[in-house]
């Protein structure tokens with residue numbers, strides 16, 4: 549059974565390996581480790597699946613963080629605007645209501 553074992557080794561070496569662009573760990577270029585990408589030359593993405601997952605979750609966190617920050621800042625600005633608008637309006641209304 550030595551022959552079949554050798555064949556297995558050969559099959560393993562045929563699968564080309566590719567270093568992930570993020571973690572730089574060399575992984576077999578297969579759908580098991582890399583997402584497929586039709587736009588890339590190798591047919592797989594440059595990032596390994598693990599890094600893709602990490603990247604997406606990081607981005608999600610960043611997005612939700614910046615979004616809530618934006619909302620918070622915006623809320624402050626909107627409140628200020630409303631107050632000023634209300635204040636100005638009040639003044640104007642008061643002037644209009646001047647007795648003749």
Ligand SMILES: [Zn+2]
Pocket residue numbers: 568569570571572573595596597598599600
């Ligand atoms: Zn990686």
